Amino acid sequence: MHSSPSRPRGQVRALGLPLALVSAFAFGGSGTAAKPLIEAGLSPLHVVWLRVTGAAVVLLPLAYRHRAVVKQRPWLLLGFGLLAVAGVQACYFAAISRIPVGVALLLEYFGPLLLLGYIKFVQRRPITRAAAIGTGVAVAGLACVVEVWHGLNFDPLGVLFGLGAACCQVGYFVLADAGREGEHPVDPLALSAYGLLTGAVVLTVLTRPWEADWGLLAGRAVMNGHSLPALIPAAWMVLIATVLAYLTGVVSVRHLSPQVAAVVANLEAVVAAVSAWFLLGEHLGTAQVIGGFLVLLGAFAAQTSKPAATTADAASATGGVGTASVAEDGGALDAVAGSGSARRD
Numbered sequence: 523m524h525s526s527p528s529r530p531r532g533q534v535r536a537l538g539l540p541l542a543l544v545s546a547f548a549f550g551g552s553g554t555a556a557k558p559l560i561e562a563g564l565s566p567l568h569v570v571w572l573r574v575t576g577a578a579v580v581l582l583p584l585a586y587r588h589r590a591v592v593k594q595r596p597w598l599l600l601g602f603g604l605l606a607v608a609g610v611q612a613c614y615f616a617a618i619s620r621i622p623v624g625v626a627l628l629l630e631y632f633g634p635l636l637l638l639g640y641i642k643f644v645q646r647r648p649i650t651r652a653a654a655i656g657t658g659v660a661v662a663g664l665a666c667v668v669e670v671w672h673g674l675n676f677d678p679l680g681v682l683f684g685l686g687a688a689c690c691q692v693g694y695f696v697l698a699d700a701g702r703e704g705e706h707p708v709d710p711l712a713l714s715a716y717g718l719l720t721g722a723v724v725l726t727v728l729t730r731p732w733e734a735d736w737g738l739l740a741g742r743a744v745m746n747g748h749s750l751p752a753l754i755p756a757a758w759m760v761l762i763a764t765v766l767a768y769l770t771g772v773v774s775v776r777h778l779s780p781q782v783a784a785v786v787a788n789l790e791a792v793v794a795a796v797s798a799w800f801l802l803g804e805h806l807g808t809a810q811v812i813g814g815f816l817v818l819l820g821a822f823a824a825q826t827s828k829p830a831a832t833t834a835d836a837a838s839a840t841g842g843v844g845t846a847s848v849a850e851d852g853g854a855l856d857a858v859a860g861s862g863s864a865r866r867d
Contacts, residue, residue, distance in 0.1 A: 539778025550793025588712030603720020605693030620680030629684030633691030660820030666813025
């Protein structure tokens, strides 16, 4: 199994946390950029197709450079494209067609809670108390940010789609972390490039972009009462809210544990609310401000957590034969021990 040299914990967090924050801020601005295009006449699904396909085209040179990975890890690339790109987008937009946007957003951001369950019960790896508490606080904050109590008209199929988006979000973090494992580790930039290419193909089948009036992009869009070329929010959505967001997000998962990166990603909802306040004139209420504070608090609690103790750690602490250290290159909580200790493959 391939193993990367471990880095000091401070170095790992010093790089991973800023990247996770950049990714959260970039993702969080996607709705603000998309809304003027939707109001100009493009359907939400066609805006999603534009976002993903535009980003895939931008990253084509990167994909060509890492073309060898297609033969080495095809299933990882396919899974990331289906779940982390196409799955999240398709399920979320299917959900908001049946249930309020706030409810759908909250359901999607149950992803960090589902991720903790996946790590503990499927991967059978320890999770930290701080990460679990931080996730719970952040989700409570999200409920306030989206003011979920204003729309509780639950449609069973809509709820199912929302939870589907949450499951796909789990796939984003798990597969981003899994790319570093095996005999042929996948460069996180290559994973993003091929994931977006795969997602673009899938969304092309689902959205039928040839039916859209793309001539609207040559016209004007309105943002908070100000007219501007429609290409400006389109370019922001593709280059910042997708290309930059995915590249920094996948790299951050490699430097933080998936559960910590997932909680930091909850900041996207806060960014979405704040950017809508300044750029779209959608003002925040008291509950939303409080919710934003809770999301920040939860993200901070999670990212300051330490790796949970393993059996090997306990043996080392009691003077046993085995010794352990945590290899955090890429953010996974692998136990790397001496003789008599186990390692996750």
